[in-house]
Amino acid sequence: MIEITESAIDHAAITDRVRSNRAGAVCTFLGTVRELTGDRRTVALSYESYPEMALRKMAELEAEARRRWPVIELAILHRIGDLDLGEVSVVVAVSCPHRGDAFDACRWIIDTLKEVVPIWKQETWEDGGTEWIHPGLAP
Amino acid sequence: MIAAIVPAAGRSTRMGQPKLLIEIEGTPMIGRVVAALHDGGADRVVVVPPADGPDAAAIAAAALAAGAEVVVPEVQPAEMRDSVELALAVLDVDPRPDLILLTPGDVPGLHADLVDRLVGESAAHPGRILVPTHEGRRGHPIVLPWEIAVHVRDLPEDVGINRLVEAHADQIVEIPVDLEMDDVDTPADLDRWRSLATGMTVQVRLFAIAREKAGRSEIEVNLPDPATVADLRRALADRFPDLDSVTLGAMIAVDEEYAGDAAIIGPASRLAMIPPVSGGSDEA
Structure with a gap:
């Protein structure tokens, strides 16, 4: 399951969705809106995507993860638009027969997503400054 | 009345062939420019070909065929402004033109729509000099009110038309256009223009x-x-x-x-x- 959504993400439902009798392990990663980055305080956060390409890249991630690990079910959701502090911006949920693969696949997907999926984060800091962040392309 | 002047006496030294005779979409460049000026609203188009040399007759013939008046200089004009002066002398009889469109003959991108637009804009900017501009670069034709154009004759011998335009800098109106209206001097210029146009x-x-x-x-x-x-x-x-x-x-x-x-x-x-x-x- 691949999705980009402007609505709040029900991460528990997503986790449930990837459960399977064939799986011995479910690993769910949540990215959430952090208030403090170093000593800078975030007051607002907004995500923008290039939706066609982002969905395509996310589908490629799913295919590659399934090639590398014995994935049973997999879900990748990214939220875009304006988010509040603490809200879930991204969910990666993976089920595998064993926990090692579930952890590895989940970690690889979120790390690679940050590198290749064209989704940008705009921070609005407490001092009023704004900044576009695309972590994967950081120097 | 609107007149156009096309100084066309240059020697095309950098093109390696007579550039005004290079065919663009089946028409020699000089004929294309003359037709664009006519179709865009110029009542008279005066072309000044070279005084002599192998291409003079062919350039004159192509200009005539496109409907221009051709003024053949007695001696080869040293500079473009000499050709412009010659054309101005021909136009300086009643009824004199109100506007002069001035362009070299080697502007392959010149088309009637642009000329028509400049003529229209000139009505909105009486007494001003109009210059088509693409991405900050000035192109051709420039539109000069007759009263300004006649001062080409008063320019010192060693300076060109640009000096006249600079002297009236506060009267220039730049008109943004969607394609480069530059002249082409080298085969690379022409290739570049063709690739843009196509x-x-x-x-x-x-x-x-x-x-x-x-x-x-x-x-x-x-x-x-x-x-x-x-x-x-x-x-x-x-x-x-x-x-x-x-x-x-x-x-x-x-x-x-x-x-x-x-x-x-x-x-x-x-x-x-x-x-x-x-x-x-x-x-x-």
Whole structure:
């Protein structure tokens, strides 16, 4: 399951969705809106995507993860638009027969997503400054 | 009354062949320029060909065939302004023109729509000098009120028309146009013009900081067809200087895939600029 959504993400439902009798392990990663980055305080956060390409890249991630690990079910959701502090911006949920693969696949997907999926984060800091962040392309 | 002057006595030394006779879409360049001026609203078009030499007769014939009046100089004009003076002398009888359109004969992009537009704009800017401008570069034809044009005769011998225009800088109105109206001096100029004229217009989607800097989510650029991602980068940097720091570092996506500089772009390619970070954290 691949999705980009402007609505709040029900991460528990997503986790449930990837459960399977064939799986011995479910690993769910949540990215959430952090208030403090170093000593800078975030007051607002907004995500923008290039939706066609982002969905395509996310589908490629799913295919590659399934090639590398014995994935049973997999879900990748990214939220875009304006988010509040603490809200879930991204969910990666993976089920595998064993926990090692579930952890590895989940970690690889979120790390690679940050590198290749064209989704940008705009921070609005407490001092009023704004900044576009695309972590994967950081120097 | 509107008159056009086309000084066409140059020797095409850098083109390696008589450039005014190079055929563009089946018409010699000089004939094309004359036709564009006529069709765009010039009542009289005066062409000054070379005084002599192997191409003089052919240039004169092509201009006549396109409907121009041809004034053959007795001695080869040393400078373009000498040709312009000659044409002005021919036009300086009643009824004198109100406006002079001035263009060299080697502007392959000149078309009647542009001339028509300049003539229309001149009505909105009486007494002013109009200059078509593309991406900050001035092109041709310039539109001179007769009262200003006649002062070409008063210019010191060693200075050109540009001096006259500069002397009236406060009366210039720049008219933005969508295609380069430059003259062509070398085969490379001509190739470049052909590729622009026969090229393609592509849309490039912008995101995040690129979108903010450009103030819009999509920009349009002209490219040769086919082009490469490197061509696109150059075109973006030329056309949108505000985007420069971003374009230099941005990845380009072609058909939703990251593409290297050698990747080919066609008219149907879906293009996007994927800007880099503006700095910051490496965490989720």
